[in-house]
Amino acid sequence: MLELRLVQGSLLKKVLESIKDLVNDANFDCSSTGFSLQAMDSSHVALVSLLLRSEGFEHYRCDRNLSMGMNLGNMSKMLRCAGNDDIITIKADDGGDTVTFMFESPTQDKIADFEMKLMDIDSEHLGIPDAEYHSIVRMPSNEFSRICKDLSTIGDTVVISVTKEGVKFSTAGDIGTANIVLRQNTTVDKPEDAIVIEMNEPVSLSFALRYMNSFTKATPLSDTVTISLSSELPVVVEYKVAEMGYIRYYLAPKIEEEKDTKP
């Protein structure tokens, strides 16, 4: 028996919007500690890891560990039927073939039940290791989103370089090149507007903007985004989910290909 009651239902809606474009279907794993997901995108290049800790739910009951395979597109369709202020409750029976989403309006005058078919999905849980990163950049999430969007109009690869000067995002394409430099800035009115750069070692890595842009779908979840870079490790792009967890995207850097010689 599983019953999770999330008062701030909009969080779950936003979580789904931030992963459904990247991942088709995935297993949600429920344990006594929390509600989590780990999945690869369809080309097996990027990884998403989601955690919503049990403390963040108003009511959290999970009798035994349960893995529920869901088609994220379908799940998103159902969650879109919930109002932004609605309380969302996820219910499932052990070994059942469906999951139920219940939406309660804040005034309790409307209660909606949506039952969705579950899927059997083969997937291996990958233990993602902790690591020390050479550089960690924390910045406003909408700024990061804007940068990725702007650069992808010019090129398809972004080079992220962190130096003591700041962090540079650059790209090159048929029409020209673009460079965007952000400097550390902690003297701001609102802490979420700060740009914090922790640099142990300078790094410079290339990433496919296609993936970066799908990561930024999580922007509504959090005002800030944390980008952790090491020259030998996949980049981690992390958005906090309120006080209850996180969504992390992992992407391996691109190796600089030799430039195509145009005919």
Add this chain to the structure above:
Amino acid sequence: MKLVTYNVNGLRQRVSQFDLLLKLLDSFDADIICFQETKLRRQELTADLAIADGYESFFSCTRTCEKGRTGYSGVATFCRVKSASSSCEIALPVAAEEGLTGLVNSNSRNGKNETSTVAEGLEEYEKEELLRIDQEGRCVITDHGHFVVFNVYGPRAVADDTERIEFKHKFYDILERRWECLLRRGRRVVVVGDLNIAPFAMDRCEAGPDFEKNEFRKWFRSLLVERGGSFSDVFRSKHPERKDAFTCWSSSTGAEQFNYGSRIDHILVAGSCLHQNEDKQGHSFLACHVNECDILTEYKRFKNENMTTRWKGGLGTKLKGSDHVPVFTSFDDLPDIPEHNTPPLASRYLPMIYGFQQTLVSVFMKRRANEEAKAIEVSCSSSMQSNATSSCGDISTGLLRNCALTGISPEKSCSFERESTCSVTEVDTVASRGSTVVNLSDRIYVSSVRAENTSRDGNRKKARKIQSSQLSLKSFFTTNSKVNIGGDTSSSYVSSSQSSQDESISEPNVSCKEDNEPTISTQEQDQGGSSAKQKNNSALMEWQRIQNLMQSSIPLCKGHKEACVSRVVKKPGPTFGRRFYVCSRAEGPSSNPEANCGYFKWASSKFRDK
């Protein structure tokens, strides 16, 4: 006399590929150019897509919104002419008609066509029925005196879509009736376009045994002279044995790489030759006037020299161009025809182009003329304003001349660029005043529209040149705050990048992980003593394992042992939304081991059974 047919798969895209419509048209060096699938809505017909110097154009756009089909299909015929009026050129049509039924009339402003009549031979059809067939902008008919050109975009119908098959039937039935009528009257008919029919098995890669049994292919063949019909497939007549001559390749399967296509863009001719005295034995339009015909394969998107850019399941391949290639034919020995003017269907008379969509230069001309008017102090009586709308064509001829005398002042041309959206009403009054200038001071106006065109183009070029050196007018631009908001924010990013960067650092480090290859064993590792280093090393190892796992969980195809690409079922049905893996290579003949091996595997996810 050269004639080209090309399914452009979006005229806007092809124009931007060639920078200018004129360059696209000139690349064919042809007298009659027939485009299909312009994918333009009527309101999108702007001068940059419809008007090119030295060409007359005739458009048909889809008029229905059924099934969300806006900006869908659409055909256009461009005719290269020296003059649009009083010309004897064959390329300039004597008459032009939008649609195949005679019921569609694009230029209702001419007034006289209020009650359009059903074309000859179609009387037994219901008018509504005909209109329904003719709503998708699939045909433009131009009468060139010696022959009538049907620029046709044939409907596509998949085997199980009975409604569309019915539609396709009616479409071709109507066309055939019209052709018969014209042929009975002794006219010659030239049918060009993407007919979406490959008539013979040799016109399709690896055609199955039942290929030629298809009803539309049968119909197509029944049209041919060899089968008792009236038409000749020009390409096949000139190249009866040529195999693998295709004009269209599926872009979703990368079929161009292995020339896995079909020949569905055709040029058909019917009718007699122009020779009169001799007996008709061995004479026909085809035999006496058709010189050559071929497929313009240089317009193919997939060039063999860029074989390195493998299709890879469509990932990262951006092929420039249409999924079709043009086909051309040339006619010779055709004398000039009696003097005639461009038909009213011509784009130059479209209200979108002539009425409210004005070119920058023409707007400026009118202002200029207006000032001239003031300068020479011609008093404008209000009664003369009524002339303005009726005598539009005359006005600009005169205006252009006025302008050519005085030259263009750069400030003015710029100011109009900024104001052009809001100044329509103003322009109207300016124009009306301008007309009086013409009428009073310019009694002898030149009627050649062709001359007008060249001078307009000349002026436009001039205006552009001046604008490009317009940096000193910066202050003028900044007054317009609305335009600059977007520009300012983006430029602040770029300017900040001026700060110096450590060269050695901005060089990309060689990273050990690669997207495509699972073999990462060549990785070089630092031997570090600190615990942080050790932790990192173990993280590194762990990530290598994860990445190997991620890669190895993609199935390898049977034929080439390469990683597959994953796709999702889009077709409604019990498997809708399910993911599967297929060979990533481009589709090709099954004899070619390099082509797609047909590997298929469901991704291991399905709905739980009840």
